[in-house]
Every structure is written in structure tokens, then in C-alpha cells.
Amino acid sequence: MGILSRTSYVIRSKINAILNRSEDPGETLDYSYEKMRDELQQVKQGIADLTTQKKRLEIQKRRLEENVERHNEQAREAVNQDRDDLARQALEKKQSKMNQIEDLETQIANLQETQDSLVDKKNQLQNRIEEFRTKKETMKARYDAAEASTRVSEAMSGVGDEMADVGRALERAEDRTDEMxxxxxxxxxLADTGAFDDALSDKDSIDRELESGRSSREVDTELETLKADMGKGSPPETESDDGETADVESSDVDVADEDVEAELEELRNEDDA
Structure with a gap:
């Protein structure tokens, strides 16, 4: 097999495979049925045309027969008038018309035979079409049932093209959901660790540590000032007349320490709240 022959064979094979996959048996059967009906209609039209031609010949035959009868009367009347010459002419015309009638009868007989044959073939074709229609409907019903059963089986097993697409879509949705x-x-x-705040700030870690230290010292200073304002600060030192410092009585110092601790505990509780 040459290259061109092989190429042609491969192309025809692929085209045939594509047609087989895209072919709908129901549509093919319906199309075949319509083609057969068209052929039947053509046969009926042929029979009608043939019958028309036969009728025309029969009409022409009747007219010739009428002429034959008229020529007979002409010949009789000519004989009565002793006009043999006219009688002969009438009889000659009669003979000519009879010959034409004979030819027409032969043609009519042939047309009738052809018509009878076409009618028989038409009846046979019509019977075949009716049988084909019954088989067509049965085959279409079988195909539809098989197709429905196949689709249900594919849907239940998940091997159909549509179900496979649904399965892939579900997998993609699950992957996307997990990712989100x-x-x-x-x-x-990241929000809990403050990474976003750090990312939005121009300060580095040293700046943040220093700022935290400054804030702590400011709080301590403010706390001491608050204690001093409330009279709960460290025990004040007093100087004696000779310039030496004298301590406040120990009992007063103990009371002051307890009050400071209580106030500090309140402040801590407020900050925690």
C-alpha cells in the first residue's frame, strides 16, 4: 500500500470514527424512513403520470372509434346515392382510423401492464416502509432505554464525563477552601504576634526596646508622683538642729508602707481590668 493510499485510508478511518461518535441512531433511522417515504412518493407520482398518459390514449381511441362509426354512415349513405367513389373514400378513412385504434390499443395495453407492475412494486415498497417504521420505533425505544440506563449507571459509578467534571470541580473547590x-x-x-504593626512601622527592634524602656520609666515616675501627692510616698527625712537627719517613728513608717502597697495593688487591678 502506497503512502497516498495509506494516508487516504487513515483519513477515512478517522472521519468514520468521528461520524460514529457523533451519529444519533434515532436521527439516522428517521432520516432513512423519510428517504423511503420520498421514494414511495416518487413511485406514486410515476404511476399517476403513467395513468394520465393511458387515459389520453383511451380518449384518443374513443374519438377514433366515433370517426369509424361516422365513416360507416357516410359509406352507407354514399351507396344509397349510388356514389361508390364516396363510399370507397369513407371506407378507406374508416380503415385508417381502425389501424390507429389498433396501435392505440397496443400502447394502452402496454401502459396498463407497466401500471400494474408499478402498482405491485408500490404496494411492496409501502409494506416495506411500514415494516421499517415499526422496526425503527422499536429500535429507537431500545436505544433510548439503553442510553438512559447507561447514564444512570455512569452517574451512580461516577465514571461519566459530566460526573468526572463534577468530581474535579469538587476537588478544586476543596483545595481552594483548604488554601483559604x-x-x-x-x-x-501574624496579627496576634504584631507582625502587621511591625510591617507598617518604620522603627527597628532597638527603637521599640528603647521606647518600651522609656514608657516604663515614665510610668514609674508618674507612680511616684501620684504617691507623693496622696501622702503615701517614701518616709520623709528630717534634719535635727545639729544638721543630722532624724528618722520618723517606726510605727508611722509601717502604716505608710501598708497604705502604699494597698494603693499600688488597686492601681494594678485597674490596669489589669
Whole structure:
């Protein structure tokens, strides 16, 4: 087999495979049925045309027969008038018309025979079409049932093209959902650690440590000032006449320490709240 022959064979094979996959048996059967009906209609039209031609010949035959009868009367009348010459002419015309009638009868007989044959073939074709129609409807019903059963089986097993697409779509949705959930959890974790604040700030870690120390010292200073304003600060030192410092009585110092601790505990509780 040459290259061109092989190429042609492969192309025809692929085209045939494509047609087989795209062919709908129901549509094919319906199309075949319509083609057969068209053929039957053509046969009926042929029979009608043939019958028309036969009728025309029969009409022409009747007219010739009428002429034959008229020529007979002409010949009789000519004989009565002793006009043999006219009688002969009438009889000659009669003979000519009879010959034409004979030819017409032969043609009519042939047409009748052809018509009878076509009618028989038409009846046979019509019977075949009716049988084909019954088989067609039966085959279509079987095909539809088989197709429905196949679709149900594919849907239940999940091997059909549509179900496979649904399965892939579900897998993609699950993967996307997992990705979004993981991303959301990561964002929450970064927010809790302050990573977003750090990312939005121009300060580095040293600046933040120093600022935290300054804030702590400012709080301590403000706390001491508050204690001093409320008279709950450290025990004041007094100087004696000779310039030496004298301590406040120990009992007063103990009371002041207890009050400071209580106030400090209240402040801590307020800050925690």
C-alpha cells in the first residue's frame, strides 16, 4: 500500500470514527424512513403520470372509434346515392382510423401492464416502509432505554464525563477552601504576634526596646508622683538642729508602707481590668 493510499485510508478511518461518535441512531433511522417515504412518493407520482398518459390514449381511441362509426354512415349513405367513389373514400378513412385504434390499443395495453407492475412494486415498497417504521420505533425505544440506563449507571459509578467534571470541580473547590482556611489562620497568627504593626512601622527592634524602656520609666515616675501627692510616698527625712537627719517613728513608717502597697495593688487591678 502506497503512502497516498495509506494516508487516504487513515483519513477515512478517522472521519468514520468521528461520524460514529457523533451519529444519533434515532436521527439516522428517521432520516432513512423519510428517504423511503420520498421514494414511495416518487413511485406514486410515476404511476399517476403513467395513468394520465393511458387515459389520453383511451380518449384518443374513443374519438377514433366515433370517426369509424361516422365513416360507416357516410359509406352507407354514399351507396344509397349510388356514389361508390364516396363510399370507397369513407371506407378507406374508416380503415385508417381502425389501424390507429389498433396501435392505440397496443400502447394502452402496454401502459396498463407497466401500471400494474408499478402498482405491485408500490404496494411492496409501502409494506416495506411500514415494516421499517415499526422496526425503527422499536429500535429507537431500545436505544433510548439503553442510553438512559447507561447514564444512570455512569452517574451512580461516577465514571461519566459530566460526573468526572463534577468530581474535579469538587476537588478544586476543596483545595481552594483548604488554601483559604490556611491563609486565614496565618493572617490571624501574624496579627496576634504584631507582625502587621511591625510591617507598617518604620522603627527597628532597638527603637521599640528603647521606647518600651522609656514608657516604663515614665510610668514609674508618674507612680511616684501620684504617691507623693496622696501622702503615701517614701518616709520623709528630717534634719535635727545639729544638721543630722532624724528618722520618723517606726510605727508611722509601717502604716505608710501598708497604705502604699494597698494603693499600688488597686492601681494594678485597674490596669489589669
Amino acid at each position: 482556611e490556611a491563609r486565614s489562620a496565618a493572617m490571624d497568627e
